[in-house]
Amino acid sequence: MNTFLAILATGLGTYASRSAFILVLADRQIPPNVMLALQYVAPSVLGALVMTMLIGPEGDTAIGAAEFAALAVAGVVAWKSRNAIYTLIGGMLVFWLIGALS
Numbered sequence: 001m002n003t004f005l006a007i008l009a010t011g012l013g014t015y016a017s018r019s020a021f022i023l024v025l026a027d028r029q030i031p032p033n034v035m036l037a038l039q040y041v042a043p044s045v046l047g048a049l050v051m052t053m054l055i056g057p058e059g060d061t062a063i064g065a066a067e068f069a070a071l072a073v074a075g076v077v078a079w080k081s082r083n084a085i086y087t088l089i090g091g092m093l094v095f096w097l098i099g100a101l102s
Helices: 002-025 032-038 041-054 065-081 084-101
Strands: none
Touching: 041 065, 041 084, 065 084
């Protein structure tokens, strides 16, 4: 029962924190400098995810063939498409494919 209550409280807290921004900012104009800053959220999150994947818990680099190939493909896709979703999909597909083959 405690696990269920923890999951329920987490879900409600997440819903409340996300909906608060929608309800509070629904009738307001977002300043252009904030909109410009928000354009960099997806690339920075992707960079943080890549770095946590490449660096092990001891601070050493933990990169193998699958990681290197996925990073290379993601870099090319990002450079050509300028789309974070395509970059993520391309990198993950290569990562999973090489991981399954090795």
